[in-house]
Amino acid sequence: MAVTSHDVARLAGVSQPTVSRALRDDPRVSEATKHRVREAVNQLGYVPIEAGRALSSGRTRRIGLLVTDLDNQFYSHIIAPTHRELERLGYQLLLHTESADSETIADRLIANGLDGVILATTTAESVAPLRLHDRGVPFVYFNRTAAAVDADSTVVSPVNGLTAAVTRAVDLGHRRIGAILGPSNTSTAQGREVALRTALAEHGLALEPDYVRRGPFDTESGALSTASLLALPHPPTVIFCGNDVVAYGALNAARGAGVPVPDGISIIGFDDLPPASWPILELTTIAYDLVGMASAAAGLITRRIEQPDAPISHIQFETSFVERGTLAAPAAR
CATH class of the missing domain: 3.40.50.2300 (Response regulator)
Incomplete structure (x- = not known):
């Protein structure tokens, strides 16, 4: 017979809703209680069912990251830190690539039942911000922004x-x-x-x-x-x-x-x-701090999901000059 959250609750000596909150790392649950719940989970081999969580909370806890081209090395360096921070916050990262048909990308993002989206491909003509805004889907600009819709952003x-x-x-x-x-x-x-x-x-x-x-x-x-x-x-x-x-x-x-x-x-x-x-x-x-910027975007999108009325936040990362071996005085000509 499959282990349920009620079994975990009995072993940990807490209520079933407390188990759910502890596994979501809810700040309302004390660290001691979270520790007892995790110990019970490990002892019983309990695996939370994400579909059940989604039904009870109205959220899928899935965040989309929209990039243009997986062959571009810039994007490969932001996926890992974004994933790590979202996982720490109790969310899953789903990677999406933008095709030449920009008219359909917003519809595809919405159809995937995402709680929110991190947009890393925005151009002046992008329709995704408008479509997501009109459908009430939270999103954050990463690196690039668009004037058409004001939203949370992490930029350089x-x-x-x-x-x-x-x-x-x-x-x-x-x-x-x-x-x-x-x-x-x-x-x-x-x-x-x-x-x-x-x-x-x-x-x-x-x-x-x-x-x-x-x-x-x-x-x-x-x-x-x-x-x-x-x-x-x-x-x-x-x-x-x-x-x-x-x-x-x-x-x-x-x-x-x-x-x-x-x-x-x-x-x-x-x-x-x-x-x-x-x-x-x-x-x-x-x-600049690219890893920090990716982590900040993850934090912004989860905050927007959990606090939809929070003020819009624009986080700006400063740059510095790093001199290495490809710069020297020009050759005399």
């Missing part, structure tokens, strides 16, 4: 990191500044471009149109854009990349063109993903 402030990076590049003697910017319909690309242009202007410099490329935040964009920049009669001496993944492509293109980094071209990324510090890359980049 690029100003400090890019200001320091530009100052260092200028001090080294760089004057021909290249940039591979992300998609202009994303808040991240817009914010980083403004911060970069502002920092250059403080030194009397500007991004010349011939030295600017735009494209997706992926390695192919970095490679193609860098090859194009290096083919110019007077190529830039340093390239600021929209993110580290773009910078990986830039490094590959420079290597393929026989241009040494940093002696022939300097490359600067953004995000400070774990591989950026590997000895084989030693990528100079802009850093």
